[in-house]
Amino acid sequence: MARTxxxxxxxxxxxxxxxxxxxxxxxxxxxxxLALAVPGWPGHLPGQHLDLRLTAEDGYxxxxxxxxxxxxxxxxxxxxxxxVADGEVSxxxxxxxAVGDPVEVRGPVGGWFVWRPEEQSEPVxxxxxxxxLVPLMSMIRVRRAVGSRVPFRLxxxxxxxxxxxxxxxxxxxxxxxxxxxxxxxxxxxxWPRAAGRLTGEDLARWGWPEDFEPTxxxxxxxxxVETAATYLVGNNHAPERIRxxxxxxxxx
Ligand SMILES: Cc1cc2nc3c(=O)[nH]c(=O)nc-3n(C[C@H](O)[C@H](O)[C@H](O)COP(=O)(O)OP(=O)(O)OC[C@H]3O[C@@H](n4cnc5c(N)ncnc54)[C@H](O)[C@@H]3O)c2cc1C
Numbered sequence: 001m002a003r004t005x006x007x008x009x010x011x012x013x014x015x016x017x018x019x020x021x022x023x024x025x026x027x028x029x030x031x032x033x034l035a036l037a038v039p040g041w042p043g044h045l046p047g048q049h050l051d052l053r054l055t056a057e058d059g060y061x062x063x064x065x066x067x068x069x070x071x072x073x074x075x076x077x078x079x080x081x082x083x084v085a086d087g088e089v090s091x092x093x094x095x096x097x098a099v100g101d102p103v104e105v106r107g108p109v110g111g112w113f114v115w116r117p118e119e120q121s122e123p124v125x126x127x128x129x130x131x132x133l134v135p136l137m138s139m140i141r142v143r144r145a146v147g148s149r150v151p152f153r154l155x156x157x158x159x160x161x162x163x164x165x166x167x168x169x170x171x172x173x174x175x176x177x178x179x180x181x182x183x184x185x186x187x188x189x190x191w192p193r194a195a196g197r198l199t200g201e202d203l204a205r206w207g208w209p210e211d212f213e214p215t216x217x218x219x220x221x222x223x224x225v226e227t228a229a230t231y232l233v234g235n236n237h238a239p240e241r242i243r244x245x246x247x248x249x250x251x252x
Contacts, residue, residue, distance in 0.1 A: 012040075012042055013042065013106065013107055013108065013109070014106065015106065016053060016104045016105070016106050017038060017039070017040060017104065017105060017106070018039075018102050018103075018104055019036040019037060019038040019077075019102065019103050019104070019105045020036065020037045020100060020101070020102055020103075021034055021035070021036060021097055021098065021099050021100065021101050021103070022035050022036065022037045022076070022099060023035035023099065024099065027080055027165035027166060027167075028162060028163055028164065028165050029162065030082060030083045030094075030163075031080055031081065031082045031083065031094075031131060031165045032080065032081055032083075032093075032094050033069060033078050033079070033080045033081075034078065034079050034080075034081060034093060034097070035070075035076060035077070035078045036076070036077050036078070036079065036103070036105065037075055037076055038075055038076075038077055038105055039075055040075070041074070041075050041076075041077060042108070043072045043108075044068050044072055044077070044107070044108035044138075045108070045110075045111075045114040045115070045116065046068070046071065046114060046115050046135065046138035046139040046141070046142040047067075047110065047113045047114035047115055047135045047136075047138065047139060047217065047243075047245070048067070048068055048107065048108035048109060048110040048111075048113075048114055048135070048138075049065045049066060049067040049068060049107065049108070049109050049110055049135065049245075050065070050066060050068065050077075050079075050105050050106060050107030050108055050109060051063050051064070051065055051105065051106040051107060051109065052064055052065070052066055052079075052089075052093075052103055052104070052105050053103070053104040053105075053106070054089060054092065054103060054104075055104070062088060062089060063089075064089045064090075065109070066079040066081065066134075067079070067080075067134040067135035067138065067219075067245075068107075068108060068135065068138050069134045069135075069137055069138055069141075070138060070141060071138060071141040071142045071144075071145045072142075079134070080131065080134045080137075080165060080166075081093045081094055081131075082130065082131035083095075084248075110245075112243060113135065113217065113219070113243050113244070113245045115139040115142065115143075115215075115217070117142060117143065117146050117148045117150065120150065120215060121150060122150070122212075122213055122214055122215055123150065123151045123152070123153070123208050123212050123213075123214040123215075124139070124150060124151070124152045124153070124214055124215055124216075124217065125152075125153050125155070125203075125207045125208050125214045125215070125216040125217070126139065126140070126152060126153065126154040126155070126156075126217050127154075127155050127157075127198075127203065127207070127216065127217070127218040127219070127220075127228050127232075128154065128155070128156045128157065128218075128219055128220060129157050129158075129198070129219070129220025129221055129224030129225070129228070130157070130158055130159075130163070130220055130221065130224075130247075131165070131220070131247060132218075132219035132220030132221070132224065132225070132245070132247055133156055133165060133166065133219070134165075134219075135217075135219055135245060136154065136217060136219055137166055137169075139152075139217065140152065140154070140174075140177060143176075143177075144174065149176060150176070151176050151177075151178075152176060152177045152178070153177075153178045153179075153180075153206065153207055153208060153214075154170075154177065154178070154179045154180065155180050155182065155198070155202065155203065155206045155207060156170075156179065156180065156181055156182065157182040157183075157184060157197070157198045157220070157224070158181070158182075158183060158184070159183065159184050159185040159186070160183055160185050160186040160187075161181070161183065161186075161187075161188050164181065178206075180202075180206040182198055182202055182206075183195050184196060184197050184198075197227075198224070198227065198228055198231070199231070200231035200234050200235055203228070203231050203232060203235055204235050207232075207235075210235060210236040210237045210238075213238075213241065214237070214241065215241050215243065216232050216237055216241060216242045216243065217243050217244075217245075218232070218242065218243070218244045218245070219244070219245040219246075219247065220246075220247060221246070221247055221248050222246045222247070222248060225244050225245070225246050229242050229244050
């Protein structure tokens with residue numbers, strides 16, 4: 001049984017299936033959550049992503065990866081797409097795709113950058129740069145959905161307060177989740193920390209001490225992720241407890 005069951009499940013994840021846009025929500029001026037109905041979606045772990053493929057009438061096809069933002073919810077999944085102004089796929093998803101339109105998806109993908117609530121009881125540090133918050137939000141939502149009491153800390157770096165996503169959800173004071181906003185370009189008036197990029201001191205102050213042995217999840221643009229991971233190692237976090245996901249080549 002096991003020898004046939006495992007390849008079949010893997011085959012399901014590698015197969016493209018047709019999803020339909022069922023709802024769109026605005027998270028910021030440039031980021032939107034797209035809810036998709038995916039018949040037969042096998043479920044996912046928080047932190048995983050999927051591949052999304054678009055095909056034009058002339059047969060041209062292109063694909064990108066998007067993290068799952070939602071907790072598992074049957075055939076409904078949510079992605080949050082940050083519009084990259086000169087991008088090929090993200091402006092189509094945010095500006096042109098209409099409710100009822102199809103897209104192809106394949107997944108879920110990824111087995112390392114995941115949080116498994118039934119196996120992991122250690123504290124969790126989430127470090128997000130911009131839209132890198134998306135898979136980390138799935139972890140927060142799953143924590144809530146399963147009633148986990150694992151303590152979470154989120155350090156979320158964005159250019160300015162208008163760039164933040166999921167603000168209502170992050171602002172309602174969830175027990176066991178401490179959220180710190182860091183602004184790289186402009187701060188709200190009277191904000192105690194000057195605008196600037198993430199530092200090792202920020203992570204030491206707002207993250208967990210290394211002797212708590214947290215698992216650290218870092219996600220965002222490539223440069224952000226590499227810098228943040230280097231700071232965590234510099235703060236004596238064991239490299240094997242730092243898990244990273246890179247969204248794109250540049251930016252911050
Ligand atoms: C595992 C994984 C998960 C991802 N999850 C998400 C997600 O949840 N939400 C999301 O919005 N994106 C996510 N991305 C990024 C996404 O796959 C695309 O790269 C992004 O939407 C841009 O695609 P595009 O076609 O619009 O731009 P492209 O046409 O591919 O690129 C256009 C220009 O934008 C630059 N660029 C490309 N990507 C980025 C970026 N991420 N940041 C800054 N500049 C960029 C390119 O260098 C180029 O100059 C994820 C990427 C990976 C690898």
